[in-house]
Every structure is written in structure tokens, then in C-alpha cells.
Amino acid sequence: MIKAIVTDIEGTTSSISFVKEVLFPYAAREFPAFLAAHWDEPAIREQVMAAAQESGLQLNDPVSASALFQQWIAEDRKATPLKTLQGMIWKHGYQNGDYTAHLYPDTAAALRQWKAQGLDLYVYSSGSIAAQKLFFGFSDDGDLTALFSGYFDTTSGHKQETRSYHNIQQAIGLPATRLLFLSDVEAELDAAADAGYHTIRLDREGSQGESKHTVVSAFNEIELPK
Template sequence: MTEWVVLDIEGTLSATDQVLVVLYDYARPRLGPWIDEHGDDPVVAEAVRQIRELSGVDGGTADLVRVLHGWMDADQKVTPLKTLQGLIWQRGYAEGDLVAEFFPDVVPALRKWHEDGVRLAVFSSGSVAGQVAFFGHTRDGDLRGLFEHHFDTVNAGPKREAPSYRAIAAVLGSDDITFYSDVPAELHAAAEAGWRTVGVARPGEPYGDADFSPHRTVSAL
């Protein structure tokens, strides 16, 4: 038993294609209209400022969208991109355009942990807003009540750096934490921060054949 289980999403709970194909394809044509229609939203305005700062682009919306699409094509975990995607996905889930799907073993495991008193949290590169929408609109119903905390690269830090995991532990108020991820570099960072770690090597996923040593490795939760 462990007090906390912290979970990655992409490749761990849900197929990578759910994000890189379904969600990315949904967000891609909506980025420009979202920027134009929500320019007065402080969150969107800050994202636009960050895009300009990081890219050096000072043109209009079309130029910003080209930068965003380039980041998406490279699957770069850039904060303003994740912010805008999360807002778009949040609406998509709310309107029924999107429904989250998990690997078959995931929801039973989440519910069993919760029933056994294990406290659950998420650490994903996707924004907190996107995470909450994701778990609120699934084929298994609203799962938001299973999780006590959500962390992303904004409120915690990069997923491959140990200080991010130390920051999460401070919020959780515990050093009894187990992290599940399909990415060995993330597991290394969590272990450096003193967490227990479990590699999730799912067949067919990008890291399914990766070297997870020295971490305990499973093919399902």
C-alpha cells in the first residue's frame, strides 16, 4: 500500500493516439478562432504573450497558429500550447464532441485504489483544465471524484526534472508516493525525488519496448 498514487495519462491510462490523433486533430483547426474570439480572456492573452516571447513571432493570428501547429507536429510540451489546447478540449468535452477513453484495466484499478483508501492525483503535460475535462467526460462516466489533485507543467514543472516531483510532494504533504508512467525519464526524475516508481509498458505504445530498469514494470495497472 502507498498513501498516494500519482498517474501520468498519455500512454499510461489512455492510448497515445487518443491525444496525438483525436485531441490534437480536434484542437488544430480551432486554435486560431479561439485566439480571435477570446482575446479579452486574461488566460488567452497570457498564452499569446508567451507564444510571441518563445517564438519571436510578432505577426497576427495566422503566424501564431503556424507556431502552434509546428509545436504540435513536434509534440513539444510548450505551456501556452497546452493552455490553449486545454481550453478547447474543455469545451469539446462539455459539448459532447469529445469523450475520454481508457485502457480496459484503468477504471477498475482507479476505483479499487480509491475504495482501498489510496489517494489519487494526476501529473500530466496536458493542462489542469484539460485533465479535469478529460476525467469528467469518459465512457465510464464522471471520474473527477476519484482524484484529489491535478498537476501540470505550469503548477509543478517539467516532467523529467526531479524538482517538479518535490514540488508535488510538498503540496500532497507526503513522502509516501508512487508514480506510474510509461516514460522512463519521468520515472528517473520521480525516483531522484524519493518517490516509488512503476513503469507502465503497454504493447503498441511508443515506450512499450523501452528499458524501464531499475523501475518495477507492469503491462497493466
Template sequence: MPTSPTNVTGVLLDIEGTTSSISFVHDVMFPFVLDRLDTFLAEHFTRGDVQAACETIAQDAGHASLAAWQAAQSTVSAQATVSAQELVAQEVRKLMANDVKATGLKALQGLIWQVGFQAGELTAHVYPDVLPAIETWRAGGLDVRIYSSGSIAAQKLFFGHLEDAGNCLHLFSGHYDTTFGGKKEADSYRRIAADWGKPLEEILFVTDIAEEATAAIAAGAQVAASVRPGNASLPPDLNVPLITSFAELSLLT
């Protein structure tokens, strides 16, 4: 029988498949990006934050810069010129089709979602057990933070625009994304703990992904696995508590 979490002072939460349904992310948020991608790039490509995201996408694709990527692509392409916007749009679609958790992609997605959230076209979904549990943990003195492949800016948009509860950012003391490392890498959790100023053994990480759970355990954190509708099956040898609701986590003594 997996050991229940003990002596927890900090809770680190995944989003997709843990606080929010996978179907919401894949059926609502991702299509919103793809529907708006070309228009967004045409209207905002020269903006500093958009340029920064596109430069990171170029670097994630193995190029020194967006300009170097465009020059290289134009050299090998049959087309006379390949625009930087076209390169970015093509790369975004490829990465999203393969569900790649790339930092530049996540930054650009967040900027596109910002338009939707601020215009009221998007509101975020969380499971009904999530906010009451977090409120209880916070009232009991626990520090609650988010670690997601989505950018920190996107995380704040998400929890700032919940469909029923509105802005719930006050419930979280911090946010982490892939700038701290990939979620399947043990060192990422060590970096987060160092930034948090908290021993890993006092941190409970809740995720729906077995490889993330394994990495967090290897780093020294406690782990619980989220079992929600639509989540991938977890391997039988994953020796952590399985929860179907945050109400099942008794963290306060």
C-alpha cells in the same frame, strides 16, 4: 528483479500512454485542436483566458510579451503586418508538429478542448482496467492524483467527460502540470510532494516514459512503468516494475 512498490500512500498517474492510449491523444485530441485552431482564435482571441494562454506562448517563444513578439516579427517580415493571431497559430502548429510540451501551448489546447467536450464533440478514452483499480485504491485509503504535461484544466475536462463513465473527477484528489516543472526534471517531483504534503518515498509514479521514470526515482519516488500498445520501448536497464494493466499493481496491504 525490480522491487514491487511498498508502503505506498499516494499514487501519481501520467495520462498519455498510462491511463489513456497514445493513439487517442495523437489521432483524436491533437487533430481536434488543429482543425479548430483558426476559428477558435478568431472567435475568442480577446477573451481573458485565451489572451493569457497566448501571452504564455509568446514568453515560451522567448519574447517579453505578445505585443513585443508581433512588433519584432513585423520588423523582420516582408509582410506589412503580422497579426498576433497568425503568430500564435503558426507557433501552435510548429510546437505540435514537434510534440513540444510547452505550458502556453497546453493551456490553449485545453481551452479548445473545452469547446469540444462541452459540445459533446469529444469524449475521453481510458483503458478498461484504470477506473476499477483507482476505485479500489481509493476505497483502501490511497490518495490518487494526476501529473500530465497537459494543463490542469485539460486534465479535468478529460476525466470529467469519459466515453463510458462520464465524470470521474471525484476519484482524484489533485492535479499537476508543467507549472510544477517538466516531467523529466527531478525537482518537479519534489515540488509536487511538497504541495501534496507527502514523503516522496510513499508516492508511486506510473508513467510510460523512461526519462520521467528516471527523474522521479532521482527525486526519491517509487516508480512503475506502463507498457501499453503503441508506447515507445523502454530501455532494458530501467530497473522498475513493468505493468500492462493497473490490475497488476498490488498496493493495498
């Protein structure tokens, strides 16, 4: 019996377009001013130094750092320093009421139902844990953070690597056979299945083609594996 559900965000609980058309452009637009205003803060310097190490570049000022992060945004890089700083910038946007996080209409009701059934809920996304908490804290359906028992990001490993799912399983403390992973990306589901998870693919638009995994178009179509 499934004891916990681990869900992706983009394309699964929420539209990819919200991230690509709202969040990414907002962060890209705000990066120069944000880095200039907070350049000497330890939390910012830590991420800039990590980005310098990952890129092999000298990032000695806000301008050069901003240029690299802008490039990474354009490339859709899953780099942890970028995701961490984006989360900091998005926090301002959420708190300022510039936007709320998009959820598919079936998402919140399904999450609440699973929680009421005694299932533990977790998030695994390439966005930072801080960004995930903001996303569900300022969603179209209000603050949903109380529904979740934990969050995982690229510090647990990349989403298409089996080792990442072993790391998450160990952190949750349940056998992999008691875990269900939800995603819209076949390679992520393959990695989770290789780690022993049950898997279901969300095909929200009905256009992703065949899959070796169970496929549904909405959360309310999900039948939990026995």
C-alpha cells in the same frame, strides 16, 4: 506503505493514439477560429503573450499566433501556453459531445479500488490541469474527477526533471517514500525515483524493452510496494 498514487495519462491510463489522433488534430483544426473569436479576452491574451515571450516572436494577430501554435503542435512541444489554450479548445469538444476521453479497460476499476482503499490519487501530465480535469470528467467511463485529490502539470516543472517531483511531493505533503508514480516513460520514472518515489512503468503494448523499474502491462497487475 504507499499513501498516494500519482499517475501519468498518455500511455498509462489512456492510449497515446487518442491524444495524437483525436485531441491534437481537433485543437489544430479549431485554433484559427478559436483565436479569432476570443482574441481580445484577457485569458487568451495572457497565453498569447507568454507564447510570444517563449518564442521570441511578435504575435500581433490571430493568424500569426495560430501559426506558432500549429507549429508547436506539430513539434509536440510541451509549452504551457499551448497546453492551456488546447485545454480551452478541447473543453468545447467534450461539452459538445464530439468525443469522450479514452481509458484502458482496467483503468477506472483500479482507480476506484485504490480510492476505496483510502489512497489519495493525483494526476501529473504535460497537459494543462484544465485539460486533465476535462479528460477525466468526460471519460469513456464517465466523470471520474471525484476520485482525484489534485492535478499537476508543467507549472510544477517538466516531467523528466527531478525537481518537478520534489515540487509535487511538497504540494501533496507526504514523504516521497509514501508516493507511487505510474508512467510509461523511463526518463520520467527515473526523475521520480531520484526524488525518492516508488515507481512502476506501464508497458501497455509489451514492446518497450527492459527497465530499471517494476514493469506491468495493466493496472490490475500492480502490486503496491510495501
